[in-house]
Amino acid sequence: MNVYDSNRMAALLKPLGYDEVKSPEAADMIILNTCHIREKAAEKIYSELGRLYKIKKSRYVAGERIQIAVVGCVAQAEGKEIFKRAPYVDFILGPQSYQRLPELVVRSTGRRGPAFDLRFSPETKFDQVTTRHYHSHFTAFLTIQEGCDKFCTFCVVPYTRGMEYSRPVEEILIEARHLVKHGVREITVLGQNVNAYNGKAESGSWDLAKLIRSLAEIDGLDRIRYTTSYPANMTKELIQAHSDVPALMPFIHLPVQSGSNKILTAMNRRHNSYDYYCLADSLRKARPDIGLSSDFIVGFPGESESDFKETINLVEEIGFAQAYSFKYSPRPGTPAASLPGQVSEKEKNERLKHLQDVLKIQQSKFNRDCVNKKISVLFDRPGKKRGQFLGRSPYMQAVHVFSERDIIGEIINVNIIKGYKNSLMGEIKSCDSLNSKPMRVQH
Numbered sequence: 001m002n003v004y005d006s007n008r009m010a011a012l013l014k015p016l017g018y019d020e021v022k023s024p025e026a027a028d029m030i031i032l033n034t035c036h037i038r039e040k041a042a043e044k045i046y047s048e049l050g051r052l053y054k055i056k057k058s059r060y061v062a063g064e065r066i067q068i069a070v071v072g073c074v075a076q077a078e079g080k081e082i083f084k085r086a087p088y089v090d091f092i093l094g095p096q097s098y099q100r101l102p103e104l105v106v107r108s109t110g111r112r113g114p115a116f117d118l119r120f121s122p123e124t125k126f127d128q129v130t131t132r133h134y135h136s137h138f139t140a141f142l143t144i145q146e147g148c149d150k151f152c153t154f155c156v157v158p159y160t161r162g163m164e165y166s167r168p169v170e171e172i173l174i175e176a177r178h179l180v181k182h183g184v185r186e187i188t189v190l191g192q193n194v195n196a197y198n199g200k201a202e203s204g205s206w207d208l209a210k211l212i213r214s215l216a217e218i219d220g221l222d223r224i225r226y227t228t229s230y231p232a233n234m235t236k237e238l239i240q241a242h243s244d245v246p247a248l249m250p251f252i253h254l255p256v257q258s259g260s261n262k263i264l265t266a267m268n269r270r271h272n273s274y275d276y277y278c279l280a281d282s283l284r285k286a287r288p289d290i291g292l293s294s295d296f297i298v299g300f301p302g303e304s305e306s307d308f309k310e311t312i313n314l315v316e317e318i319g320f321a322q323a324y325s326f327k328y329s330p331r332p333g334t335p336a337a338s339l340p341g342q343v344s345e346k347e348k349n350e351r352l353k354h355l356q357d358v359l360k361i362q363q364s365k366f367n368r369d370c371v372n373k374k375i376s377v378l379f380d381r382p383g384k385k386r387g388q389f390l391g392r393s394p395y396m397q398a399v400h401v402f403s404e405r406d407i408i409g410e411i412i413n414v415n416i417i418k419g420y421k422n423s424l425m426g427e428i429k430s431c432d433s434l435n436s437k438p439m440r441v442q443h
């Protein structure tokens with residue numbers, strides 16, 4: 001979502017004459033778009049700011065002035081504290097106020113005091129359609145939902161991104177058609193709880209399943225993904241869409257956090273482990289080859305060794321194509337930060353290692369099981385080696401192949417010859433069917 005937001009900011013600044021440069025040394029303005037989800041991410045900002053201050057100083061000595069801004073969730077959470085710790089910051093902007101970026105740039109130019117805007121107004125944040133998409137010309141993110149009303153006791157999102165908000169259907173469809181017209185073949189729709197999507201349309205309100213069916217009708221949009229989903233918001237309709245919308249990719253990121261019901265209750269999750277088992281089951285019935293992904297937190301306050309074992313059991317029982325796992329990070333102002341029974345760093349480290357070892361084995365197995373299969377890959381970038389190209393499988397695996405022909409922008413059925421920990425190696429035979437359409441890119 002920060003990538004999507006950064007694109008939007010770049011698009012907003014273009015009319016003011018700003019363009020992107022490759023290094024901070026060459027910039028007239030540096031915007032740090034920040035994440036507050038875990039302490040490590042937030043602390044990184046201050047060390048990065050220290051580095052940027054040096055650039056600002058040396059440019060100042062040379063008679064030039066550059067602006068430094070902090071935007072995103074750290075700006076929202078820390079507020080004016082940032083100016084105290086880093087007084088050389090020119091302005092800060094919360095994640096729901098990006099439409100005011102040009103105004104702030106102007107306001108902070110030539111004024112003495114720092115400028116800031118930390119209001120919540122997601123409904124106007126999206127006013128401008130963006131055609132910019134970072135990863136490649138062929139894949140794009142599209143935010144459809146923001147914010148969170150769930151109040152998991154560990155999480156800062158409701159405080160930094162605000163309450164759940166869904167963009168209206170028409171606005172999303174316009175943006176999606178626009179992206180496809182510019183060559184995009186795969187769209188990942190985004191939201192903090194994307195499957196809680198409930199957007200206004202002329203015919204009433206639409207859920208994510210209905211939106212996906214409508215996106216799938218856009219001619220030229222070959223692949224649709226969505227992330228991140230909240231388990232209690234999975235609907236029968238969405239699961240059904242996995243069975244009968246071919247463009248919907250067979251991969252889902254569905255964070256469970258823990259396998260222990262005691263911990264899930266303490267986290268204020270609205271699902272228990274049984275619900276999660278049932279969801280995994282229904283998804284696999286709808287789409288037998290679906291790849292499951294998840295998030296896990298180890299060392300939540302009160303997590304005992306046996307609670308942790310229940311997480312391991314869940315992982316072993318369900319089997320994941322890939323997953324993210326984190327040590328619990330107390331976030332200021334969240335209920336769990338002041339709970340008794342905080343787990344020691346040593347135990348958190350041990351549990352994280354144990355969990356990651358199990359997850360790594362599963363990921364390697366998932367990748368190895370692809371060997372000798374034909375898998376469709378959307379190639380969207382060159383590889384590191386000469387003649388090498390990189391793309392994504394339907395299950396989000398990175399796939400690399402060698403080809404004499406430039407295949408960027410094509411979807412090709414590739415023979416998988418090797419499965420590694422983090423990627424697959426494929427081979428294109430001359431007789432391989434190319435289900436690619438002529439490139440529609442407009443540079």
Ligand code: SAH
Pocket residue numbers: 037038148152154155156192193228229230231254255256257295296297326327328329330331
């Ligand atoms: N809305 C989704 C998850 C989005 S947040 C859901 O609730 O299921 C992204 C992930 O960051 C979470 O799934 C969680 O695993 C992790 N996370 C959030 N707060 C955290 C914290 N305080 N400590 C460690 N991990 C955290």
